[in-house]
Amino acid sequence: KAGVTQTPRYLIKTRGQQVTLSCSPISGHRSVSWYQQTPGQGLQFLFEYFSETQRNKGNFPGRFSGRQFSNSRSEMNVSTLELGDSALYLCASSFGRQETQYFGPGTRLLVL
Amino acid sequence: GDSVTQMEGPVTLSEEAFLTINCTYTATGYPSLFWYVQYPGEGLQLLLKATKADDKGSNKGFEATYRKETTSFHLEKGSVQVSDSAVYFCALTLGSGAGSYQLTFGKGTKLSVIP
Numbered sequence: 738k739a740g741v742t743q744t745p746r747y748l749i750k751t752r753g754q755q756v757t758l759s760c761s762p763i764s765g766h767r768s769v770s771w772y773q774q775t776p777g778q779g780l781q782f783l784f785e786y787f788s789e790t791q792r793n794k795g796n797f798p799g800r801f802s803g804r805q806f807s808n809s810r811s812e813m814n815v816s817t818l819e820l821g822d823s824a825l826y827l828c829a830s831s832f833g834r835q836e837t838q839y840f841g842p843g844t845r846l847l848v849l
Numbered sequence: 850g851d852s853v854t855q856m857e858g859p860v861t862l863s864e865e866a867f868l869t870i871n872c873t874y875t876a877t878g879y880p881s882l883f884w885y886v887q888y889p890g891e892g893l894q895l896l897l898k899a900t901k902a903d904d905k906g907s908n909k910g911f912e913a914t915y916r917k918e919t920t921s922f923h924l925e926k927g928s929v930q931v932s933d934s935a936v937y938f939c940a941l942t943l944g945s946g947a948g949s950y951q952l953t954f955g956k957g958t959k960l961s962v963i964p
Contacts, residue, residue: 780954
């Protein structure tokens with residue numbers, strides 16, 4: 738079974754731009770969560786989607802948003818990028834909300 | 850709030866040495882506990898998990914036991930290899946009824962194994 742896939746793997750943007758990251762979960766998984774990883778803050782939860790609805794959101798500004806489609810694929814969007822948004826963005830999927838989460842390889846975003 | 854505390858790294862060991870990475874947690878309710886591993890340039894891989902007290906998770910020679918009385922989930926391996934060099938993360942999720950299933954991570958422990 739294919740794992741979680743994330744595209745693109747690498748991105749370079751400039752301050753003020755916006756970016757959209759994509760995540761395709763493991764086949765049959767309906768829950769998708771997003772995490773941000775930075776050297777300073779470590780791994781932080783962004784949001785969780787299940788059945789196309791955001792179920793939970795971490796402590797991030799409104800510039801960070803996401804959505805989930807009927808096929809469980811998910812996208813996250815960051816508007817008005819700031820230098821501090823440079824990070825590895827990880828997507829994780831699980832069969833159900835309470836099930837074990839499996840991670841993709843991440844998208845590394847660099848904001849210049 | 851819920852939190853996970855891991856031993857500070859980096860940890861450097863010789864091949865075939867014994868590994869222990871300490872992890873303690875603070876949580877309301879009855880969390881599930883996990884160890885994830887991150888190899889350079891990659892995402893997180895699930896290493897092992899335990900969902901209730903006294904459960905032992907094991908995989909690839911690694912083991913960890915869910916100790917409710919000491920709120921701990923220490924990772925151990927009897928004989929490390931160079932290929933075990935990576936960053937190890939201890940994490941928890943709250944159980945059913947909490948309404949939230951996000952993973953809360955420790956800061957990670959970098960392990961380097963030298964030949």
